[in-house]
Amino acid sequence: MSQENLAAYAAEHGLKRMGARPSFFNYLAETWQRRDFAVALSTFSNEAANARNRLGKWWNILLPTIQAATYGLIFGVILGSSRPHNFLPFLFTGVFLFSFMSGSFYSGASSITSNSGLVRSLSFPRALLPISTVITQFVNLLPQIGILLVTLLIIQQQITWGWLALIPILFLMTMFSAGLAMIAARLTAQVRDLSKLLPFVTRIFFYISGIFFSVDKVLANHPDIYAFVKWNPVYDFIEIARGALVEGYTMETDIWIACVVWAVVTFVFGSIFFWKAEEEYGRD
């Protein structure tokens, strides 16, 4: 039997080619069908990770508070009078949202390698692993959002309609983060060396995205550089969230457009990029 005859014989009896990855839309459907698995994996792993600490899941609230307080203290003193307007809400928004995006990128990168027992034993759409880490990051973000809103209430003494914009912003950010996690997962699964560079990538974005300083103020005299830096997605998401929450900042239309474009493009590209190597993730 030749190759073609064999394929025809196989098709005649309803046999499908194995090892060949499913079509992109079937893959998405299969992944969506098993979304319960991603949620359960996220919850169970998170609980297991906290189980050995005495304070358990309280760390999810304690850690960002300590982090924000540290940054507030250090940058508040260092920056002195050049602090951005309404500094604490400005800083907290930046730190918390940045930790969501960098956390997704970081844990997405190790999602395949750290679940090798599962990957080796069972076959399922591997995209569930990076997605599950983004769910974990999102769940951990919620108490931080709580702290942020309480801080806002104490300092600004009012609740505005702008707060509602946080819902679509978080939705877009989650899409963006899921895309990032899938890209990072494939890259590190195939080229282990890249995991060494990840901390530098997140550091660089921490410093250029205006977490503790105002990018447009610093670049006020360089409009051409600002026009370029403005398209940094991390900056866009944090800037739009500040516009929604922090007094004295506004949501600009072009930043909104940038956020939507970044979210859709990163998510679509990330899922295709990840799916393209689906059959490779079993390799050790």
Next chain:
Amino acid sequence: MAEIKKVASKKPALKKTAERKPVVIVDGVHVIYKVYASGKRVTRGQGKNGIFSKTSNLREVHAVKGVSFTVYEGESIGIIGSNGSGKSTLLRAISGLTPIDGGSIYAIARPTLLGVGGALLPNISGERNILLGGMAMGESRKEMQGAVDEIAKFAGLEEFIDLPMRTYSSGMAARLKFAIAAHRDHDILIVDEALSVGDKQFQNRSEARMRQLRENAGTVFLVSHAMESILETCNRVIWLEKGLIRMDGEPKKVVAAYSKYMEEISE
């Protein structure tokens, strides 16, 4: 393809099975592992030295070297062979967990592989591993929650089901994994050495379950070094040696030839 023809012409009995429904077709499959090696090799091989040649210690291991066979409905296949003969690699390739480097594999449904070696998620309790394993195979959380007790009982682990899986012995982990995979019917189930680690009582229970799966029109592949288990559950045996098929056919004949071969080389 020459391989299949040869087998078919040698065994006229198999030719009659042409009208039978094929379930798995394995055609000229090659699997090559690329592994970063370190230290000295016992045998000399290729590989250049030098700091800048990236592939200086990248070794290729040709684990499966062109294997072809067709499995028909109602067959239950035992795979035997000495350690490192490519049994596990071949089955991982059939299940789609290891990419192949040549040839093609067709199957009626995506096979479920039950591998040995380690826990699914070591830091999570046995009970939650059951839930996650079932959900990864596409079952709903509700279905799995209903099945937890039954699976724990089958594995004989009711007492320890709330402990993290890292605390389990290798036998306990293998039993749990078998119980998770075998609790529902599969079109194709691949069991890799899972049974030989269990005790006698568990072996009997799992052999019975595999015969039951076969009766429910499922195909079972079993890799084992325990010839008793093979003879007990399989009606066809494939003997792999150094990545090639050495023999394929009647269980008793193949097992006898394999045992004789093992005795000869151990002398």
